[in-house]
Amino acid sequence: DAGVIQSPRHEVTEMGQEVTLRCKPISGHNSLFWYRQTMMRGLELLIYFNNNVPIDDSGMPEDRFSAKMPNASFSTLKIQPSEPRDSAVYFCATQRGEQFFGPGTRLTVL
Amino acid sequence: RKEVEQDPGPFNVPEGATVAFNCTYSNSASQSFFWYRQDCRKEPKLLMSVYSSGNEDGRFTAQLNRASQYISLLIRDSKLSDSATYLCVVIRGQNFVFGPGTRLSVLP
Numbered sequence: 001d002a003g004v005i006q007s008p009r010h011e012v013t014e015m016g017q018e019v020t021l022r023c024k025p026i027s028g029h030n031s032l033f034w035y036r037q038t039m040m041r042g043l044e045l046l047i048y049f050n051n052n053v054p055i056d057d058s059g060m061p062e063d064r065f066s067a068k069m070p071n072a073s074f075s076t077l078k079i080q081p082s083e084p085r086d087s088a089v090y091f092c093a094t095q096r097g098e099q100f101f102g103p104g105t106r107l108t109v110l
Numbered sequence: 111r112k113e114v115e116q117d118p119g120p121f122n123v124p125e126g127a128t129v130a131f132n133c134t135y136s137n138s139a140s141q142s143f144f145w146y147r148q149d150c151r152k153e154p155k156l157l158m159s160v161y162s163s164g165n166e167d168g169r170f171t172a173q174l175n176r177a178s179q180y181i182s183l184l185i186r187d188s189k190l191s192d193s194a195t196y197l198c199v200v201i202r203g204q205n206f207v208f209g210p211g212t213r214l215s216v217l218p
Binding site: 043 | 144152153154155156159197204205206207208209210211
């Protein structure tokens, strides 16, 4: 199994642009989590899905952030419009007992 | 107060030293506990689960004290390759709550 796959691995964009982060979970893992990690705030849960249904999105910072999981093998996290304070590493993780993290997307908003 | 707290460090120790990290949690309903390890510019990965009776995996020992609401990680005979950030994780329902991590540097 290839593990959790995320793309892109790095993204540099300008303030105001739309950013879409992608995640392919491990097959058979029914829960998917999106996290954001910064030096100041550590690892923060943004949203998680169970069987493709969003369960808890209380960590989503504001309306500029949205996440979808149209099927069991794909999820997106979208930021529109992006701001410099969104610069962070965004991780996708799936769960079976423990949580398995993808390699992350390092986002820089200029 | 944060739900999970850790001393951020860094802990700088010589090779071969024994080092211990503590982690405190505020929610007594927390059910399960893990230690994750995160290398620089990499994703977190499971290091070990923490059981009520305490558990050992090679040079690593994890312990849980429910009464005082803290967990600990002990690393014996530390190696250069142990240099990383160690994240305490508390599970409440299906929520994994990560601590801010403790950075360890093992020096030659």
